[in-house]
Amino acid sequence: MISRRFFIAAGAATLTGARSALAQSTYPDHTMRILVGYPAGGGVDLVARLVADPMREVLGQPVIVENRAGAAAMIAAQAVAKAGNDGHTLLMAASGEIAVNKHLYKEKMTYQPETELAPIALVGIVPCVVVVADASPVRTPADLIAFAKANKGKLSYSSSGVGNPQHLAGELMNKMAGTDVQHVPYRGSAPAVTDVAVGAVTMSFSSLAAALPLIQAGKIRAVAVTSRERMPQLPDVAPLSDAPGLAGYELLNWFAMFAPASSSPPILARLAEVMPQIMQRADIKEKLAIQGIVSRSMTDAELRAFVRSESDKFAGIIQEANITLGN
Structure with missing residues (x-):
């Protein structure tokens, strides 16, 4: 005999699934913002503006780019980290405010990139x-x-x-x-x-x-x-x-999009579906190449692991070379 508990559990699962589907189907429902921690005209700003129109076409809502320069790009990153859970405020970031600054500014940072920002899509790598x-x-x-x-x-x-x-x-x-x-x-x-x-x-x-x-x-x-x-x-x-002695050497800057980690899973899933598709467009890749950006595809899970690995690499170099903001 099927128990009453089974029907309650099944009903709850159905309701949860319906809510998730509804959240994804109605997202976004108003203007989206991409925050950039650098002045207009720089590499991160250009990338944000490059993806804004394709996002609008796919998601069906206006997408505006907002520059909040200052504090080594941490003003913008903090604003997105604390932006809430509706997924309408995103961050276009470089490696600095995500994986480098926390090893330089340490306790002065007012957000935690690894727990408050969810990786959405890698735009590309920027070799030196x-x-x-x-x-x-x-x-x-x-x-x-x-x-x-x-x-x-x-x-x-x-x-x-x-x-x-x-x-x-x-x-x-x-x-x-x-x-x-x-x-x-x-x-x-x-x-x-x-x-x-x-x-x-x-x-x-x-x-x-x-x-x-x-x-x-x-x-x-x-x-x-x-x-x-x-x-x-x-x-x-x-x-x-x-070169001799440098086997395995690699040091990159990179650009990626992040959302508040508090955003609902369906919203994060929708962004993780849409953004890689945009980054694979031939016209987008061509425009990135002009800026010296090399397209590289990653899933959101792969990007999360990549960011963690890069942060560990940067930390090791900073410690070994004794780099401080006074150097």
């Missing part, structure tokens, strides 16, 4: 490009390491600031290869690569978007990339991991 002056004898990753070892303590590399992926890429090279190239932080990527061209610093770990104009002008040369694979935009430039 290692550039030298055109007059430099360095042309390959092996040349770079040999030159650094022959001139230990005499060389320098620039980046766009302290504690960012470009800075950490150089520190990881020093750690793995036993080199001693000194970091020189700049306020932004443009002056960091410009000073390579004029010889003020030996090399730079830069985004492709910042370095490409000077590469095309013949003033600097790309000699390595920090991804394990060659970048489609620079097919003749080998990975830094090809």
Whole structure:
């Protein structure tokens, strides 16, 4: 005989399923916002605006991009982390505010990325490009390491600031290869690569978007990339991991979309279904490539594991190199 308890349990399951289906079918029901922790015109901002129209087409509601720059992008990240559970406020983020800053700012951070932000979709990876002056004898990753070892303590590399992926890429090279190239932080990527061209610093770990104009002008040369694979935009430039002592080397910036972790499972599932489909569009991939972003597909579960792994990697580099915000 089927018990009364069975009917109660079955009814509850049916009701829960109906509520989940209803939440997903009515989501979104008003304007959505994508918060960006950087000024308009930067890489993260451009990516957010790139996906806003396709999201509107698929989800049927307006999607606006809102810049809340400041505090190393943590103002925007905190706002989304505390935004509630309706899934209408999302975050387009780089690796810094998700996986780096907590190891630099520590108790000063007012949100917990791993518990308050749910990974939705990876937009793409942003390898650093290692550039030298055109007059430099360095042309390959092996040349770079040999030159650094022959001139230990005499060389320098620039980046766009302290504690960012470009800075950490150089520190990881020093750690793995036993080199001693000194970091020189700049306020932004443009002056960091410009000073390579004029010889003020030996090399730079830069985004492709910042370095490409000077590469095309013949003033600097790309000699390595920090991804394990060659970048489609620079097919003749080998990975830094090809150099002796750097097997397995990889250091990336990356862009991804996040939602408040408190959002209901059906809403998170809907976003995790829609966003990867948008990122696979040929026109989106082409526009990402122009910005030096390499498309890479991941499920939301894979992205969660990737973010955790990247955070652990960044933590190790920061600790090993004794990087603080005063350095």
